[in-house]
Amino acid sequence: MIKVALDAMGGDFAPAEAVKGAIAAVSKKDQLQVLLVGQQEVIEKELEKFSYPKEQILVVHASEVIETEEPPVNAIRKKKDSSIVVGMNLVKKKEADAFVSAGSSGAILVGGQVIVGRIKGVERPPLAPLIPTQKGVSLLIDCGANVDARPSHLVQFAKMGSIYMEHVIGMKYPRVAIVNIGAEEEKGNALVKETFPLLKACKDINFIGSIEAREIPHGQADVIVSEAFVGNVILKLYEGVGGTLIGMVKQGMMTSLRSKIGALLVKPALKETLKAFDASQYGGAPLLGLNGLVVKTHGNSKAGEICNSILQCQTFKEQGINDKIRESLQSESVKTGDAQPEQ
């Protein structure tokens, strides 16, 4: 039985969509239990609306809620009875295998490191969302809050990202590339230039070299390695340019009677095509390298994305991803002779 703690209070549509997502997930899988974490009365009132296998959904009470605008470090320290802190403690105490939340990104990143803690040898846990491409999805690693990374961090990101893409998403020999401003090896800033030969020397990944940002939407690599500042810019610009263009297309179609009629005719086909440019079917963004798993879903995620994120946790556990990460880093520390204390 795999147990996933779900933040029932996080995100724009909590608790309704969280509850619906939990019910959808358990209706698909038998060997799955969802622990809905949050204000018991509110959650139970929502649960009453549905019929579901009672033994697969439990409520764990947490009286407080961390708001998205709260400073994360403070929020994690002070709101001990918040859904995020309670949920993460379930993972820490091995009472849950994973924690899923659509709540405050900052609090989730801080809590993941401080409460759940890192796997021995992991220098930094990266946040790794899937982004849509022409060909499917790519993993963008790291988009977290740890900026000013070192080359050794990026090498670990490449390894963890490869393991995730191969065993959770099911992609054989995922192509790993580093974000750069040109295709040639001598291009880049100091960080990229230092990291490039390390990735090239790394035997357990399929490193294909640099990737220019222009090529990312074309799906030219499966694991896209970057430090978090650049990763964050890529992730957010993706959403911004995509949203703006789709908005302009819709607006353009409404400018005349002729175009309005045309819009009615193209709408179904267009909807189908643009659905391909949406990564939410794969679930949320995992925070990798933790003793357990934390998944951040979009703040505006609906039941579908939440359900997919829960199922993603199940695959993560079944595939023994953390054991694979431990092995991969151990082989490295044996080689280099250094090891880091578990946090």
Added chain:
Amino acid sequence: MIKVALDAMGGDFAPAEAVKGAIAAVSKKDQLQVLLVGQQEVIEKELEKFSYPKEQILVVHASEVIETEEPPVNAIRKKKDSSIVVGMNLVKKKEADAFVSAGSSGAILVGGQVIVGRIKGVERPPLAPLIPTQKGVSLLIDCGANVDARPSHLVQFAKMGSIYMEHVIGMKYPRVAIVNIGAEEEKGNALVKETFPLLKACKDINFIGSIEAREIPHGQADVIVSEAFVGNVILKLYEGVGGTLIGMVKQGMMTSLRSKIGALLVKPALKETLKAFDASQYGGAPLLGLNGLVVKTHGNSKAGEICNSILQCQTFKEQGINDKIRESLQSESVKTGDAQPEQ
């Protein structure tokens, strides 16, 4: 009379589109002379196809061509009789006010610094393309090849960008923002955190704080300050996501008979809307802070963009942008007491 040297050999459609662009520009402005730089015979053969005011278009022979794949530093050093080196030397010798090229970005950036040279006090000349937004255009500064910038560089970028947007594009009190991964002042990497208070203290710009990448396409700032690695990623991802989405929309419209009929009906309206999301009407990307002006146009630019780039050089000169940059940096060096030798 303003003189603009134009690389007749650079870009995918040289020399035909360069020649057409030059003719279009001089037909719009009397006080303008275009010096077509490149292989004389080839250019003259192209010119023969048109009638135009002979005294406004001259040919300056240059026997060599720098290819886009050549290592820039080498190319500039060795190909002394290339259209880029000859064109830039015209600016250096004050025989032209500006140089426009659709050729190798690398060679243009290197040549700008090495041949044309920086204005006294300018630490780094930034490449500053205009990018389309929902509301018009924003200046993205810097997208050049100088990575690993310092805070003082970014402050100069902000000043030069403001002057350009106000006096060349005609935007009053342009809003200046720094690219960041959150809106709060304490967010960011080391560079952004150090630069933020300097921009805040800068009296001659209208600094509005941080901008997240998601907000860039919404036009939330007019001058978007960033070091070149991040700027480059933004510029190229903009093109990549935009191109991919438009491609998918087109493809989606062709999937059924129904959608094909719809496509015919929406096409004119859509074309009109998407034209608004195109910055080429403003010309190419200026390399700012030089003793003169160098403008890089897209490698695939047609006559329209080349013509606009030439006209942009005229506005640049008429508005005395370089004098304004000198004044702005002088007031700074008076304050801080430091000055740099002219290169």
